[in-house]
Amino acid sequence: MYGRAAMTKSMELLKGKTGMAMLFVLLHLSLCCIIEGLFGLSMLKSWKIKASLGALLIVCMVILNLVGLLVQSIFYYVCKIYHNEKVDKNELQQHLGGYVGELVPLNSTIELQNQSMEAGDM
Missing domain, CATH: 1.20.120 (Four Helix Bundle (Hemerythrin (Met), subunit A))
Incomplete structure (x- = not known):
């Protein structure tokens, strides 16, 4: 605009x-x-x-x-x-990804829970 x-x-x-x-x-x-x-x-x-x-x-x-x-x-x-x-969270995440490095895209809380459980198994 x-x-x-x-x-x-x-x-x-x-x-x-x-x-x-x-x-x-x-x-x-x-x-x-x-x-x-x-x-x-x-x-x-x-x-x-x-x-x-x-x-x-x-x-x-x-x-x-x-x-x-x-x-x-x-x-x-x-x-x-x-x-x-x-607030477009995907656009914000892509914008911040250039500063922070590679981010794992989180689309839902279920995906977040699954990733944290997999990380705890290691």
């Missing part, structure tokens, strides 16, 4: 969870501003302090952005479930 249709769909998906989305965005931006402020303060010190504190703050910023992406993904699925939209 492109343009106006995508924006309309995202606004519909956010209904009822707009306050929580705003809270996530404000929290993320606040933490980014704090890290940026600390980075600016570190430039007033000696070069050894600049290097070590700068490296630490860059690591903190990377971690903050990765956690932010994780929260966005989870929030998206929470919104879909809140509006009773179908």
Whole structure:
């Protein structure tokens, strides 16, 4: 979906969870501003302090952005479930399979039980 249709769909998906989305965005931006402020303060010190504190703050910023992406993904699925939209688990599994490696497809709880019993026999 492109343009106006995508924006309309995202606004519909956010209904009822707009306050929580705003809270996530404000929290993320606040933490980014704090890290940026600390980075600016570190430039007033000696070069050894600049290097070590700068490296630490860059690591903190990377971690903050990765956690932010994780929260966005989870929030998206929470919104879909809140509006009773179908979450395509097979598509999600295929998408995550590229990151995790080879996943065993689980289509039902019976298949899961059979696989766990076979693994217990070994």
